[in-house]
Amino acid sequence: MSDKFDYAGLGLKCGLEIHQQLDSKQKLFCRCPTLIRETGESTYEFFRYLRPTASEMGETDRAALEQSKLKRKYVYKGYDTTCLVENDDEPPKELDREVLGIALSISKLLKMKPVDQVHVMRKIVVDGSNTSGFQRTAFLAKDGHLDTSVGPVGVGVLCLEEEACQKIEDRGDSIIYSLDRLGIPLVEIGTDPDIISPAHAKETAQQIGMLLRSTGKVKRGLGTIRQDVNISIAKGARVELKGVQALDMIETIVEHEVERQVNLLAIRDKLLERHASACDTVFDVTHLFKETQSKVIKKALKKGKVLAILLRGFADFVGMEIQPGRRLGTEFSDRAKTSGVGGIFHTDELPNYGISEDEVRVLREAVDAGENDAVVMVADAEIRAQGAMESVIVRAKEALDGVPEETRRALPDGNSSYLRPLPGAARMYPETDVPQTEISADYFGSVDMPELLTQRAKRFESDYGLHKELSEKIVYSTYLPLFEDIMQRFADNPDITATLAVRTLTGTLPELRRDGVEVDNLEDCHFTDIFARLAEGEIAREAIDPILRAMAHNPSLNAKDAAEELGLGGIDTENLEEFIESVILERQDFVREKGLAAIGPLMGPVMAEFRGKVDGKIISDILKQKVNKYIDL
The missing domain is CATH 1.10.10 (Arc Repressor Mutant, subunit A)
Known part of the structure; x- marks a missing residue:
């Protein structure tokens, strides 16, 4: 991706927060397995309503307050592999020692300094993703760094956290969560704002991902690693973009956020030239739409009202694009939706949606809108509509200041949408149910330092004569442990080459998957059985593909039986x-x-x-x- 902006000139500051699930036997604060279940298998359910609590200083976190605006019912699915700790009906147990060891090995790879004592904190979360209304997190290490092609990137924070519940269904007034994911341990790695460009952000994320996978103790697959990106420019504000799951999207995410902030600053300057302002009055204009032909408004009038606000000097700017396909009006709509409405209308896009030109004219007259003024309106239940208009007024006033600090949700196209305000210090307070854990110098020194995947790839080239491309392919594959097991078992057999093993695992299997073969039915024992038969000369290399197909179709088959069924047994x-x-x-x-x-x-x-x-x-x-x-x- 070519640089669209002069990032140094704009004063870009960018840092990453990497959240990676750890592949431990047990969860962080209980002894349940880290097993994700089929959502239809739940053995019991219960529900909760959550509200924010004040910190020890009597303050309530602003992000938690906004999350609690919608009064929702949270339904939780439990299993025979979850317990009372997940239900929040029993205090958490001590921090799991295996998990602590994995996290400390990661801190070593990042050249970080561990704390002497681990103290667990509570982080307020009232979106239902945790039954207790908070997430347990522990600060573990600091002051590390990562070497990149353009210089070191500081790694200031490594925390050990419990994973949240998995959202199953959003029904609007209620959300269904699964408890199986709750409590799975994860590390949160926070870099310093040393990243200087979108490409540098991607490289940094790749480096951290490589270090994490080098431990052999992290979970793989969709949703097991998430990247949050913190971005600001000199005259803008810090924005946290949450939930970047695809590594290839990081460059686009950074570029689009810089573009958004640049455009918001340009809009601010033009609004100030117009002496623009956001009026605090919310107008009830329901009577103007009694005879409307707009289906959206007619449906809303059955249960609510049409409310409107006046934005002086905002005409043409509400409809101005700030990210590809997203306008300032989209930002207003995001804020309005926090009150539960489906969206808003504004005069930069009207007449439209069945709203006539005459209705727009009468609306403008009713709120005393001038030529340079914009009108924003919403149609919904009165309480939701009132909250939506008040939120848009707040966002319009922020537009006069430039870029608001906020937490945003990363979208699949590289854009982002409003999620909630940035959390403050009131979000955290001590966890009194979990005892502190000591980290002595001797204990930290005894923690294993895993071999980096980059080093392992070079070793495979040297030890097995593997081509560089194949070495890199297998070390970054989920089949790396299986490959190493195969090579250890058949190290002395000239018929079992590393090249054959890699091509089987990273070439043949993807081809079978593309053909619709259920390769997920294959377990490690199927592959070791095939290579054992190959080593004994009972099957030929050419039989690997058809035998794998047969075993995937019927996992109870062994390699010998599959070969005989296919007529591929050894021949005299x-x-x-x-x-x-x-x-x-x-x-x-x-x-x-x-x-x-x-x-x-x-x-x-x-x-x-x-x-x-x-x-x-x-x-x-x-x-x-x-x-x-x-x-x-």
Whole structure:
């Protein structure tokens, strides 16, 4: 991606927060397994209503207050693999020692300094994603750094946290959550704002991801790692973009946020030139739309009202684009939706949506809007509509200041939408149910320092003669542990090469998946069984593909039975030699003319007869022997 902006000139500051689930046997504060269940399997359910609590200083976090504006019912699905700790009906147990060891090994890779004592804190979260209304988190290490191509990036924070519940369904007035994910341990890694460009942000995230996977103790798959990006420019404000799951989107996310802040600052300057302002009055204009043909408004009038606000000097700016496909009016709509409405209307886009030109004219007259003024309105239940208009007034006033500090949700196209205000210090307070954990110098020194994946790839090139591309492919694959197990089991067998193992795991399996084969049915034992049969000469390399297909279809099959069902069992070499001799005899003139060059063309009919039954190298060796003998006659 080419740089669209002069990021240094704009004063870009960017940092990452990486959240990575750890692959431990037990959850962080209980002894339940870290197992994600099928959502339809729940054995019990219960519900809660949550509200924010004040901190020890008597302050209530602004983000929690906004999250609690919608009075929602939160329904939780429990399982035989969850317990009373997840239900918040029993105090948490001590911090799991295995998890602590994994997190400390990560801190070592990031050259961080651990704390002497681990104290668990409560972070207020009232969106229902935790049954208790807070997330438990512990500060673990600080003052690390990461080497990148353009210099070091500081790593200031490493925390150990519990994962939130998994959202199953949003029904508007209620949300369904699954408890299986709650309590799975994760590390949160926060960098300093040393990232200088979108490309640098991606490189930094890649480096951290490589270090995490090097431990062999992190979960893989969709949702197990999330990147939050903190961004500001010199005249803008810090914005936290949450939930960037695709690494390839980080560059676009950073670029689009810089673009948003640049455009918001430009809009602010033009609004100030107009002496723009946001009026505090909320007008009830329901009577103006009694005869409307707008389906949206007619539906809303059955249960509510039409309310409007006046924005002096905002005409043409509400409809101005600030990110690709998103306008300032979209920002207003995001704020309005925090009150539960579906969206808003504004005069920069009217007449539209069935609202007529006459209705727009009467609306403008009713609120005393001038030529340069904009009107924003909403149609919904009165309480929601009132809250929505008040939120838009706040956001319009923020537009006069430039860029508001806020937490935003990363969207799949690289844009972002408003989520909630940035949290403050009132969000955190001590957890009194979990005892502190000591980290002595001896204990920290005993924590293993794992081999980096980059180093492992080079070792595979050296030890196994693997091509660089294949080495890198397997070390970043989820099949790395299986590959290492196969190579350890069959290290002395010349027929089981690293190249064959890598191509099977990273080449054959994706091809089978594209063909619709249920490769997820295959377990490690299926692969080790196939390679064992191959090592014994019971099957040929060419049989790997069809045998894997058969085992995926029927996982109870072993490699030997699958080969026999497919007619791919080993064959007596005497029969093979007899067939090769007959092929040479049929093409004797061709063999005399071409000599050893005839071997290649002769491979075709022999392979057609014995494909999957005999390794191609064996066929080639026998052909060479027989052709040499025939030439010497």
